[in-house]
Amino acid sequence: MSQNGLRFTLDVDGLTQTATAVVSFTLYQNLSTPFLLTVDIASDRSGLTAVS
Structure with a gap:
């Protein structure tokens, strides 16, 4: 399967959809956990901070 043009997005409250770009992601899942x-x-906005 060709991945040309494949793109994932992330919606962040208070930001436009074009304010961020997904560089990579990893999903860990297992039964009963x-x-x-x-x-x-990545973003061209320098004032963004990570909150977990």
């Missing part, structure tokens, strides 16, 4: 999703994003 919570899942963990990590997302690396």
Whole structure:
């Protein structure tokens, strides 16, 4: 399957959809345990801070 043009997006409250771009992500899941999703994003906005 060709991945040309394949793009993932991330909606962030208070930001336009074009303010961030998904660089990579990893999803860990297993039976009977919570899942963990990590997302690396890029943005041209210098004032963004990570909150977990």
